[in-house]
Amino acid sequence: MSASKQTNATTPLWGLAAQFSSTAAIYKAATETRKAGYRWFDCHVPFPVHGLDKAMGLQYTILPILVFFAGMTGLCVAIFLQVFTNSLELNLWALVPVVGYQFEVSGKPLVSAPAFVPVAFELTVLFSALATVSLMLALNKLPCLYHPVLKSSKMKRITDDRFFLVIEARDPKFIRSTAEVFLESLDPERIVELEA
Amino acid sequence: MTTLPIDNPIDELSDDPRQRPPLVLNHHEFGTVTTEILRANEAKKPPMAWYIAFVISFSLMSFLGLLVVYLVVTGVGVWGNNNPVMWGFPIVNFVFWVGIGHAGTLISAILFLFRQKWRTSINRFAEAMTIFAVICAGLFPGIHIGRVWLAYWLFPIPNQMDLWPQFRSPLLWDVFAVGTYFTVSLLFWYVGMIPDLATLRDRATNQVKAIAYGFFALGWRGSMRHWHRYERAYLLLAALATPLVLSVHSVVSFDFAVAQLPGWHTTIFPPYFVAGAIFSGFAMVLSLAIPARELWGLKNFITMRHIENMCKIVLLTGSMVGYAYAMEFFMAWYSGEVYESFAFINRAFGQYAWAYWIMVSCNVICPQLFWFKAVRRNVWVIFIITLFVNLGMWFERFVITVTSLANDFLPSSWGWFQPTWVDVMTFVGSFGLFMTLFLLFIRFLPVLAIAEIKGVMPEANPHAQHDNDGEAEA
Numbered sequence: 001m002s003a004s005k006q007t008n009a010t011t012p013l014w015g016l017a018a019q020f021s022s023t024a025a026i027y028k029a030a031t032e033t034r035k036a037g038y039r040w041f042d043c044h045v046p047f048p049v050h051g052l053d054k055a056m057g058l059q060y061t062i063l064p065i066l067v068f069f070a071g072m073t074g075l076c077v078a079i080f081l082q083v084f085t086n087s088l089e090l091n092l093w094a095l096v097p098v099v100g101y102q103f104e105v106s107g108k109p110l111v112s113a114p115a116f117v118p119v120a121f122e123l124t125v126l127f128s129a130l131a132t133v134s135l136m137l138a139l140n141k142l143p144c145l146y147h148p149v150l151k152s153s154k155m156k157r158i159t160d161d162r163f164f165l166v167i168e169a170r171d172p173k174f175i176r177s178t179a180e181v182f183l184e185s186l187d188p189e190r191i192v193e194l195e196a
Numbered sequence: 197m198t199t200l201p202i203d204n205p206i207d208e209l210s211d212d213p214r215q216r217p218p219l220v221l222n223h224h225e226f227g228t229v230t231t232e233i234l235r236a237n238e239a240k241k242p243p244m245a246w247y248i249a250f251v252i253s254f255s256l257m258s259f260l261g262l263l264v265v266y267l268v269v270t271g272v273g274v275w276g277n278n279n280p281v282m283w284g285f286p287i288v289n290f291v292f293w294v295g296i297g298h299a300g301t302l303i304s305a306i307l308f309l310f311r312q313k314w315r316t317s318i319n320r321f322a323e324a325m326t327i328f329a330v331i332c333a334g335l336f337p338g339i340h341i342g343r344v345w346l347a348y349w350l351f352p353i354p355n356q357m358d359l360w361p362q363f364r365s366p367l368l369w370d371v372f373a374v375g376t377y378f379t380v381s382l383l384f385w386y387v388g389m390i391p392d393l394a395t396l397r398d399r400a401t402n403q404v405k406a407i408a409y410g411f412f413a414l415g416w417r418g419s420m421r422h423w424h425r426y427e428r429a430y431l432l433l434a435a436l437a438t439p440l441v442l443s444v445h446s447v448v449s450f451d452f453a454v455a456q457l458p459g460w461h462t463t464i465f466p467p468y469f470v471a472g473a474i475f476s477g478f479a480m481v482l483s484l485a486i487p488a489r490e491l492w493g494l495k496n497f498i499t500m501r502h503i504e505n506m507c508k509i510v511l512l513t514g515s516m517v518g519y520a521y522a523m524e525f526f527m528a529w530y531s532g533e534v535y536e537s538f539a540f541i542n543r544a545f546g547q548y549a550w551a552y553w554i555m556v557s558c559n560v561i562c563p564q565l566f567w568f569k570a571v572r573r574n575v576w577v578i579f580i581i582t583l584f585v586n587l588g589m590w591f592e593r594f595v596i597t598v599t600s601l602a603n604d605f606l607p608s609s610w611g612w613f614q615p616t617w618v619d620v621m622t623f624v625g626s627f628g629l630f631m632t633l634f635l636l637f638i639r640f641l642p643v644l645a646i647a648e649i650k651g652v653m654p655e656a657n658p659h660a661q662h663d664n665d666g667e668a669e670a
Contacts, residue, residue, distance in 0.1 A: 043419070046391075047648070048420070048426070048427050050651075056421075058420070063425055067432055081352060086360075086364075101358055103362045112364055116363065118373065119368070122443070125437075125440050126379060128436050132429050132432045133383045136429035140421075143414035143415050146415075149419075150415065150417050159394045159397075159399075160227055160395060160398065161225065161227035161230065
């Protein structure tokens with residue numbers, strides 16, 4: 001319950017964090033914070049708490065749509081690659097003089113759609129998976145080398161068993177005294193000041 | 197506080213559908229879960245058994261390295277491969293290891309989509325097992341091509357000969373299928389591990405650990421805004437990996453089924469190979485999980501319920517494999533094809549009959565013991581059965597590959613395959629590679645998915661006190 005009051009005058013305040021010990025408490029706190037009109041706030045939790053994203057009013061991520069286009073790109077690349085490398089006179093790369101190579105096997109057609117399915121499928125999956133991970137990290141702005149939340153030694157239990165609600169100082173509604181009173185009203189275990 | 201006293205009145209093995217068996221035993225706090233799972237990573241020294249196993253595995257792995265050098269320097273003549281049996285041990289071992297690599301992604305992806313929450317206790321090391329098994333699998337075709345320095349010909353890279361790979365060949369599909377599978381499995385494993393690496397980083401006791409784990413944790417700070425996208429990404433990866441895991445062994449089976457050899461040229465191969473892969477993969481998960489939960493003290497997380505569930509999957513897939521064996525025989529007879537009929541009679545009663553009957557007894561008869569509850573709950577019996585299953589599945593690939601090649605259409609071209617000591621020791625050495633990687637993994641990385649396990653505990657439900665299991669009104 002006791003906020004650490006001593007502030008270093010030289011380092012600006014980045015935000016205030018309230019520590020909770022249960023998922024129910026952080027869920028309630030997130031709902032209240034959103035109702036109070038704060039927008040630049042976040043919850044830091046050791047595992048995804050069911051429904052907390054809705055309680056915080058998060059927008060649904062655009063990730064699946066981007067991944068769909070990545071998958072389609074993979075499919076097109078695979079079809080192009082296979083048709084091109086089996087082509088007779090199709091010299092598609094104007095800049096690089098590369099031509100296809102014709103394997104004549106049992107008189108089968110060079111461009112054979114059924115035979116191209118496995119590679120087309122695999123490359124669709126490969127492109128989608130690579131896009132999923134890289135876009136997820138990019139949208140989350142990870143890897144992140146420095147963050148005020150990681151700097152504070154009082155926040156170590158984020159990845160263990162404590163749930164933190166952080167209101168950032170840049171929130172237009174953020175006034176230090178009222179924010180602190182508000183966080184106290186949520187009945188946290190303690191309040192932590194975060195330095196930038 | 198590492199272990200809490202047993203105060204759990206609920207039987208985790210109960211078959212009563214009104215009771216939801218707990219997935220985590222004897223823990224009501226998230227903090228104790230972290231401590232208990234990471235005990236192995238945070239201990240100053242691993243148990244003695246770890247050192248003994250590591251020395252043996254590492255020696256075998258080093259021997260494998262020497263054998264590969266010997267092979268490359270001398271040529272593939274050091275193996276027993278001959279004409280007509282061009283595909284000896286290397287391809288048998290390749291299919292064996294790829295098969296083992298299937299359980300990890302099945303557990304991560306398919307059981308995730310089916311919302312089988314019990315997967316959280318076993319998915320991490322099953323995924324690790326997948327990756328290490330695929331590494332072993334990738335080794336064999338790589339060295340089987342003979343001139344390993346030309347392995348890049350497998351990939352569509354422009355070269356001075358204007359030569360491209362043959363995209364209508366299943367062997368090339370394999371390159372893409374196994375390559376994609378390895379990449380996606382690695383991504384799945386790594387993404388799942390980021391939050392747990394952050395846990396290790398935040399609990400690190402020295403600077404080296406903090407930097408090493410911190411590097412791979414990518415600055416994860418448990419932000420719910422991040423978790424939201426992370427969960428979507430994990431779901432997408434599961435949805436992508438599910439058809440992928442089914443496709444990989446199908447493509448491997450095309451290596452055989454697209455050929456015209458009797459005994460290979462059958463349409464049952466893709467589903468039969470996939471069932472066999474899941475069968476052998478789960479057997480391997482059990483063979484690793486049973487000793488690991490003893491030594492690492494993970495019995496509160498990998499409960500007997502988990503073991504029993506896996507036994508049931510082994511029983512199911514083992515029966516599917518048995519059905520496939522029977523159906524192959526039936527189709528050989530029903531088709532009226534002389535060569536096909538001969539191929540199967542030859543398998544069961546020909547020069548490799550001993551291998552065939554080892555396969556049948558290990559794969560069809562052995563897992564049927566799992567019908568009995570007493571067997572499913574005795575870890576020693578389970579451990580022995582799973583070893584037999586792995587043996588049987590290796591022999592299945594041996595029977596398929598060798599019998600069909602050794603005795604094809606023309607008796608004048610028949611032959612006999614005998615492995616050399618290099619063949620045998622390369623295979624044994626691949627176990628060294630697999631176990632070395634696995635032992636390093638259980639020592640240095642979080643062996644269970646800590647964040648996911650916390651998420652399936654009853655305490656994780658934010659609406660528990662209202663007794664409201666449904667969706668939250670935001």
